[in-house]
Amino acid sequence: MRRDADREERNARLLAGVVLAAMLVMLSGIIHLLYHREYAETDTPNDCFAVSAATGETALPKIVCLTFDDGPSKNTRPILEILDKEQVPATFFVCAQDANEKYLPLVADIAAAGHQIALHSATHQYSKIYASTDAFWQDIRTLRQALEPYVDVAAIDWLRFPGGSTNTVSHRYGGNGIMKALKAQAEDKGYHWIDWNVCAEDATASHPDAAQILRNIRRDADGQDTCVVLLHDTKATGQTVKALPDMIAYFREQGYNFCTVAQMDALQCETK
Numbered sequence: 001m002r003r004d005a006d007r008e009e010r011n012a013r014l015l016a017g018v019v020l021a022a023m024l025v026m027l028s029g030i031i032h033l034l035y036h037r038e039y040a041e042t043d044t045p046n047d048c049f050a051v052s053a054a055t056g057e058t059a060l061p062k063i064v065c066l067t068f069d070d071g072p073s074k075n076t077r078p079i080l081e082i083l084d085k086e087q088v089p090a091t092f093f094v095c096a097q098d099a100n101e102k103y104l105p106l107v108a109d110i111a112a113a114g115h116q117i118a119l120h121s122a123t124h125q126y127s128k129i130y131a132s133t134d135a136f137w138q139d140i141r142t143l144r145q146a147l148e149p150y151v152d153v154a155a156i157d158w159l160r161f162p163g164g165s166t167n168t169v170s171h172r173y174g175g176n177g178i179m180k181a182l183k184a185q186a187e188d189k190g191y192h193w194i195d196w197n198v199c200a201e202d203a204t205a206s207h208p209d210a211a212q213i214l215r216n217i218r219r220d221a222d223g224q225d226t227c228v229v230l231l232h233d234t235k236a237t238g239q240t241v242k243a244l245p246d247m248i249a250y251f252r253e254q255g256y257n258f259c260t261v262a263q264m265d266a267l268q269c270e271t272k
């Protein structure tokens, strides 16, 4: 009898627990709905949200992420000054090569200005980093150590694979499956990674001038609601600095909102 009573009590507790959990799920759903209603009905709830004037419905905003790879360098400071003047956030996929070493303290200034610091590569040497998956993650550890004195490295969880996630140059060193393996491992390690869909081609051997960089960007951005622009802040990309104010003006005229990569990701999750 006692055992039956115990069982009944356990069952009753279990039922109460299930009911409570269901109520909590419903409550959180209602809060979520209200939250979205608020966003949909306010004019400027967030820089990245827009309400379509034509339909009155919430429209997905046009977003642009300016991303700078391979820095910091002597060109990073002028870039920061322009971004500050224009009040535009950006994302920096940094390296820690010999050429970067002198400028690494700038990483602290980049972060302090509210930009996103993300990982690219310590050495950026394809033959080394793509020799094996272990070699790749060792390079990332080296990069994190190099950044440690300047930023909260534990908070960095975005990376960009050198050459992009679909590069084939890695096959030469680490075999055909290396990128697939690295992407899976990145996910296991809690990293987000991102490529680009607008290429400024500012670090090519032809050394394009600012006007050409701008033309390249407009060519790729045409018709895209979300633009992730690949730029570089190395010592060789002075023309990128020169093109930057016009680039920002172009995206503004086209109605884009500027975000860091992490902000864009949060926004897209929010509106899914």
Ligand SMILES: [Zn+2]
Pocket: 069, 070, 120, 124, 162, 163
């Ligand atoms: Zn790179």
